[in-house]
Amino acid sequence: MKANIKLISKHRKFSEDFKKSIVNEFESGKFSVLQLQRMYNISRASLYKWIYTYSSSNERGQRIVEMKDSSTQKLKALEQKIKDLERAVGQKQIMIDYLEKMIDIANEELNIDIKKNSNTPQSNGSAPTRKK
Structure with missing residues (x-):
């Protein structure tokens, strides 16, 4: 049924x-x-x-007449803006990679620890200067 x-x-x-x-x-x-x-x-x-x-x-x-060119131009402008933003993000990423490499080189070759580690002991400060 x-x-x-x-x-x-x-x-x-x-x-x-x-x-x-x-x-x-x-x-x-x-x-x-x-x-x-x-x-x-x-x-x-x-x-x-x-x-x-x-x-x-x-x-x-x-009659309402819409200009197709204007919507096409808006679309092209938005696509161009996306390309510009992607280019800017790419450039920033390259700069970040470059700076990280420089920090690694400074640490390996010059024994300079630029990155802050949470387990490094605090310094006692500089020694007092003596008067001559």
Whole structure:
């Protein structure tokens, strides 16, 4: 005997505050409709409906034109920033490796312990100077 199984509806309801926040993100220029669609998994039709409903500047009957070049330029700028940051991290790592090698050389060849060890005895200070 088969059980009577009902399918769960995949229809989602969004609060008015959420819709307004999405429209504000679009109007501020932070995200395009395509980016918002991907981020929140919302249909493009719903996004445009919300924009026309909650936007202060866009009205139904007016076409919203997004420049693909601007989003492409933003993406390229972000990729360049990532490359610059990775380069800076790489340079810092090289400097750290260099300084650690110099400390090792100073310790091995010159018998100078630059690294602080917790088990080294404290010095008694310098000897008092004598007057001549």
